[in-house]
Amino acid sequence: MIGFRIDRRSGTAVYAQLVQQVRQAVRTGRLVPGDRLPTAREVAERNGINPNTVLRAYRDLEVAGLVEPRQGSGTFVSQVLPRPQLDVTALRRELADWVDRAHAAGLDQTDIDALVADVSADRKDSHAHQ
Amino acid sequence: MHTSDAPPVAVAAEGVSHRYGATTALRECSFSVPAGAVVALLGRNGAGKSTLMRAIVGLLRPESGRVDVFGQPISAEVLPRVGYVAQQAPLYPMLTVAQTLRLGARLNPRWDDAYARRLVDAGALRPTAKVGSLAVGQRARLALAMALGKRPDLLVLDEPLASLDPVARTELLGALMAAVAERGTTVLISTHVVADVQDVCDHVVVLGDGRVRLTAAVEPALAEHRIAVGATSDLGALDGLEVVERRRDGREFTALVRTAAPGPDGVSWHRPTLEELLLGYLRAETPQPTREVSAA
Numbered sequence: 001m002i003g004f005r006i007d008r009r010s011g012t013a014v015y016a017q018l019v020q021q022v023r024q025a026v027r028t029g030r031l032v033p034g035d036r037l038p039t040a041r042e043v044a045e046r047n048g049i050n051p052n053t054v055l056r057a058y059r060d061l062e063v064a065g066l067v068e069p070r071q072g073s074g075t076f077v078s079q080v081l082p083r084p085q086l087d088v089t090a091l092r093r094e095l096a097d098w099v100d101r102a103h104a105a106g107l108d109q110t111d112i113d114a115l116v117a118d119v120s121a122d123r124k125d126s127h128a129h130q
Numbered sequence: 131m132h133t134s135d136a137p138p139v140a141v142a143a144e145g146v147s148h149r150y151g152a153t154t155a156l157r158e159c160s161f162s163v164p165a166g167a168v169v170a171l172l173g174r175n176g177a178g179k180s181t182l183m184r185a186i187v188g189l190l191r192p193e194s195g196r197v198d199v200f201g202q203p204i205s206a207e208v209l210p211r212v213g214y215v216a217q218q219a220p221l222y223p224m225l226t227v228a229q230t231l232r233l234g235a236r237l238n239p240r241w242d243d244a245y246a247r248r249l250v251d252a253g254a255l256r257p258t259a260k261v262g263s264l265a266v267g268q269r270a271r272l273a274l275a276m277a278l279g280k281r282p283d284l285l286v287l288d289e290p291l292a293s294l295d296p297v298a299r300t301e302l303l304g305a306l307m308a309a310v311a312e313r314g315t316t317v318l319i320s321t322h323v324v325a326d327v328q329d330v331c332d333h334v335v336v337l338g339d340g341r342v343r344l345t346a347a348v349e350p351a352l353a354e355h356r357i358a359v360g361a362t363s364d365l366g367a368l369d370g371l372e373v374v375e376r377r378r379d380g381r382e383f384t385a386l387v388r389t390a391a392p393g394p395d396g397v398s399w400h401r402p403t404l405e406e407l408l409l410g411y412l413r414a415e416t417p418q419p420t421r422e423v424s425a426a
């Protein structure tokens with residue numbers, strides 16, 4: 001079973017760390033379809049984190065089609081990570097243009113990372129409120 | 131009025147004020163805590179955290195205002211549902227661990243002995259060890275076992291993590307969060323160290339100078355604030371905005387602003403981390419003394 005490691009100094013939200021670690025374990029084959037994730041209680045107790053944070057991470061993984069809850073027996077890995085359907089080449093080219101413009105405007109790498117994270121979070125919020 | 135949609139309220143404080151002699155400890159404190167929440171009560175030393183907690187658990191009758199717990203004033207009827215651990219986890223040093231647990235069983239009608247023992251065993255506490263001989267982390271664990279053994283619906287913990295090493299801190303929070311996962315226990319935990327509680331709390335109450343400066347659910351509070359960083363010459367960009375706190379560092383300023391969207395250009399805006407948000411409210415300037423105070 002996957003054991004989560006929470007890095008308190010990473011600056012990444014605990015919720016996001018849980019999601020990332022499951023995704024990575026599935027991507028690398030450490031978790032395969034049918035594997036059970038630890039319960040929210042187990043993760044909360046071992047790491048000293050709020051169980052609702054764990055449930056929220058599992059719910060997001062469920063919406064992404066990565067895991068499925070089974071009544072009374074836990075949360076299970078349901079499939080290998082779905083590949084992006086879209087050809088990413090076009091997205092990548094647009095992003096490269098954008099990064100060039102950001103550099104030209106004087107933003108450094110940290111500014112760019114912060115801006116991307118901020119806009120992503122904003123978009124997510126506005127989708128959630130629709 | 132209680133509607134079926136609204137989550138039940140575990141703690142409701144309304145205009146709570148209290149003085150010790152000439153010193154005002156609490157000023158018109160109002161906030162409410164939904165059942166099942168894990169609430170961090172934050173404030174600097176002397177901000178009034180302990181006084182507020184004592185008022186919630188019925189150990190102190192505030193001069194004015196009221197506190198309801200599960201919809202009623204604290205009384206013999208609600209008290210069995212409330213667990214409280216005071217600062218420094220007072221226990222009887224001459225009792226053994228086993229004797230302490232027996233005392234818990236005798237004093238509490240809802241005592242769950244198997245559960246309390248399990249908590250103590252998980253902390254590798256010897257039943258025959260004298261409480262006075264326990265390490266700080268072990269004492270804290272025993273105090274928590276005593277409070278959780280009551281099977282409380284509301285657990286009030288005054289600075290339970292102070293003086294614990296990082297391993298003991300994670301273990302204690304782990305035991306606490308397991309109780310939250312199993313039983314939906316409402317937890318109110320006070321501290322002046324933001325990092326200690328940022329991974330467990332879903333609600334925050336910030337006290338400063340006896341006043342409630344912020345009471346909020348964590349996620350919406352983060353979404354409704356931004357940190358602005360810029361050159362002091364651009365401070366005008368903050369005009370007309372609700373600035374919670376502002377600091378200058380040479381030619382740069384950093385400000386916590388209450389806004390759901392980034393403000394004007396010329397200044398860089400980012401979402402606060404929980405630590406940035408809470409530190410901003412903790413550092414926010416105390417209001418100017420009023421005439422009433424200077425006359426006294």
